Amino acid sequence: MKKDNSPASFGAGQPGHSVRLAVSDLSVLNLSPVTLVLHAGQCAVLEGPSGSGKSLLLRAIADLDPASGAVALDGEDRGALSGPEWRRQVRYFSAEPGWWSERVGDHFTPSDEVSDLLDAFGLPADAMDWTVERASTGEKQRLALVRGMADRPKVLLLDEPTSALDDATAKAVEQQLLARIRGDGAAAIIVTHDEAQAIRIAQRRLAIQDGAVIEVAS
Amino acid sequence: MSYVVLGYWDLALAAILILVNGALSLAFKLGLERRLIISAIRMCVQLGAIGFVLKFVFVQTSPAWTVGLAMVMILLAGREIFARQTTVFTGFWTYGLGTATMMFAATSVLIFALAALVRPEPVYAPRYALPLLGMLLGNTMTGISLGLDGLMRSARRDRFAIEARIALGHSRVEALREPVRDALRTGSMPIVNAMAASGIVSLPGMMTGQILAGVEPVEAVKYQIMIMFLISGATGLGVLMAVAGAAWRLTDERHRLRLDRLRPEDRSG
Numbered sequence: 001m002k003k004d005n006s007p008a009s010f011g012a013g014q015p016g017h018s019v020r021l022a023v024s025d026l027s028v029l030n031l032s033p034v035t036l037v038l039h040a041g042q043c044a045v046l047e048g049p050s051g052s053g054k055s056l057l058l059r060a061i062a063d064l065d066p067a068s069g070a071v072a073l074d075g076e077d078r079g080a081l082s083g084p085e086w087r088r089q090v091r092y093f094s095a096e097p098g099w100w101s102e103r104v105g106d107h108f109t110p111s112d113e114v115s116d117l118l119d120a121f122g123l124p125a126d127a128m129d130w131t132v133e134r135a136s137t138g139e140k141q142r143l144a145l146v147r148g149m150a151d152r153p154k155v156l157l158l159d160e161p162t163s164a165l166d167d168a169t170a171k172a173v174e175q176q177l178l179a180r181i182r183g184d185g186a187a188a189i190i191v192t193h194d195e196a197q198a199i200r201i202a203q204r205r206l207a208i209q210d211g212a213v214i215e216v217a218s
Numbered sequence: 219m220s221y222v223v224l225g226y227w228d229l230a231l232a233a234i235l236i237l238v239n240g241a242l243s244l245a246f247k248l249g250l251e252r253r254l255i256i257s258a259i260r261m262c263v264q265l266g267a268i269g270f271v272l273k274f275v276f277v278q279t280s281p282a283w284t285v286g287l288a289m290v291m292i293l294l295a296g297r298e299i300f301a302r303q304t305t306v307f308t309g310f311w312t313y314g315l316g317t318a319t320m321m322f323a324a325t326s327v328l329i330f331a332l333a334a335l336v337r338p339e340p341v342y343a344p345r346y347a348l349p350l351l352g353m354l355l356g357n358t359m360t361g362i363s364l365g366l367d368g369l370m371r372s373a374r375r376d377r378f379a380i381e382a383r384i385a386l387g388h389s390r391v392e393a394l395r396e397p398v399r400d401a402l403r404t405g406s407m408p409i410v411n412a413m414a415a416s417g418i419v420s421l422p423g424m425m426t427g428q429i430l431a432g433v434e435p436v437e438a439v440k441y442q443i444m445i446m447f448l449i450s451g452a453t454g455l456g457v458l459m460a461v462a463g464a465a466w467r468l469t470d471e472r473h474r475l476r477l478d479r480l481r482p483e484d485r486s487g
Contacts, residue, residue, distance in 0.1 A: 062385060064474055083472035088387035098378030100396060148386065 020187045021061070021090070021155050026069035028053055028060045032212040033069060038155070040185040043178060045198040047191075048208030054191045055095065057213065058157040061189075062092035073154060091153035095160040095191075097144030099132040107147055117146040120176045122169065137164040142173065149180060156181065156188040162197070170194075174201050221432045233258070275344045284344045288351055292321045295355045302363040305370040306481050307467060315463050316362050323456030324354040327448050335444060353424065353445055354452045357409055361453040362460045365405025369464050370480060372397040380475050390469035398465050405457035409450050416446060 020040045025033040031053045038044060048054050060067035063078055063086050071078050071090075078086045101107060105128035108114050118125060121142040127135070135143060141164045149156070161177070162170035178201060181188050189206070192198050198205060205216045236258045243250040275283045296317025306312050328351050332338065338346040373380065376397060383393040416422055417439075425442035429435055470476050 063472055064381065064385060066470070066472075066474065083384075083474060084387045084389050087385055091387075092385045094378065094382065094385065096378055098376070098380070098382030100376070100379040100383060144382075151387075 020074060022070075022072045022075075023061060024070040024072075026057070026060055026071060027067055028056045028065075030211055031057065031208065034213045036206070036213065038187040038189065040187055041182045042203055043181055043188045043190065043201055044204040044206055045190050045192055045202035046206045046208070046213075047193070047195075047198060050193075052208040053211075054208060055159050057208075058092055058159055058189060058191065061155075062087055062090050062157055064092055088151065089153055090155040090157065091148050092157045093144060093148050093159060093161055095163060097140055097147075099140075102131050102133070104128055104130045104132055104135065104143060107143075108150065111150060113150045113152070114146060117149055120180075121146055121173055138166070138169065141165065145173070145177070152184050152186070154184075154186050156186055156190075158188060158190045160191050160193070163193075170197065171200070177201075221430060272344070272348065275348065279340070279343060281340075281342045284342050284347050287344070287348060288325075291348075291351060291355055292317065292324070295320060295359045299359055299363040299366070302360075303367045303370070305367065305374060307370075307464075307479055308481055311467055311479070312481075315467070316359075316366060316460055319460040319463060320355065320358050320362050320456050323452045323459065324351060324358050326455065327354055327452040331444070331448050335448075350445075350448070354449060357412075357449040358452045358456040360408055361405040361457045364408070365401045365457040365461045366464050368404040369397055369401035369461050370468070372400060373468050373475065374477060374480070377475065377477065384473060384475060388473075390465070390473040390475075393473070393475070394465045394469065398461055401461045401464075402457060405461065406454060409446075409453045413446050413450065416442070422446070 020042075021038040023034055023036050023038075025035055027033050034057060036044075046054050046057070056065065059065045060069075061071055063071070063083055073086075073089055078090075081089075099107060108128060110128070114128075115125060118127060123139065123142055123146065127139070127143065132140070141161065145158075145161060156177075158177070162173050165173060174197065177188070177190075180186070190201065206213055207216050208214075236254060240251040240254050242248075243254060271287065275287055296313055299316035299320065300306060300313050303316075307315065328347065331350055332341050332347060336346050336350070373394075380393050380397070384390070412420075412422075422442050422445075424445055425438045428438035428441060467479060468476055
């Protein structure tokens, strides 16, 4: 099993926490190689203009696209795990969630955690009986959050998770997300174009500028 | 066995029906008249040429000539699979997958048919091997091109659904299960429909040809039933192998969806 010993080029995060996610020289199209470390309970926001490579960076960390460089979780290189094993722990949430069955409930394994998350994100329990068509864009976005968080992945890579929500609902979802991230000792990178949201939720702020990921003052 | 010999004027008379089709296309502005005429001419030239080639090869009764002509037929059918797809792989896989799976399926079933069912003397006799191979290739080619096209279009169209499963930690087999099932159904449907309609809605071409050539209808039917079973077996095997191969190529060892292995352009236009 490979151990990751790569140094963090910036953003050592909260002292005292064990390293959770270490990205080292990850090459993503049009971006300079990215190196960063993210700790348990930490929520980083990633900003940058459209098309700058934010989604591609998250997808590369989740191992959805081939990319050179090293990514490790709790010191274990992702190459030591199969792709599905890695993605059960390091989860990418697309800005445009996909659905493979007509019925919402077909996308979930019923559990208390699903019921709790539905409630936490303001969705009714009978949402499981809906058709996907019947759900609004905002409801689909929240259902995708429930689906992706129910098995408690260690790292959440959230691509504009509240872009289809009104302000009040977005704030409520943010609070739930932060509470879960801290409660589970998970780590998260959230892509947003909403400056106010970034200020509200970010413990660390990352930005893509001139093809490089930099850390900006929180 | 006796049959009515057709003259060239009979063929010319039948060709009037193509002119009628062309006139209809012009009248309704379908824009099909040029393609219709070219296709009709192509058919006459191709069939005329194959008639002479078959006559020559039948006289030789040589395994080398039989295999040589079979390879030409397989390569042309492989080219046709590519031409019928709106979405194709890049590189070797563009032609390689469809041609290789069709060749394996059609020749396996052909060898079974020649060795176990028809048993001609010699077993490679071109009079039996080549027409049987032609029928197997024609139908397997259709099934494989439909199956491959269905899977690859679905991979593009349903990308978000497939990637949602992959992001949740599902394997590539789980993520592509529905698109693969749909593609297998699509590829198998023509032969299933043809078997269901045979004898009621349609009289198959081979059987009709034998009857017109003077073969007893019951004997022609026996050949036709055998052919339908052979075609069904070859199509099922070919479609399964081609779709499984395409699903494997559409993903990688890390269970990622690899749409970058498809040519970027949509060839449906």
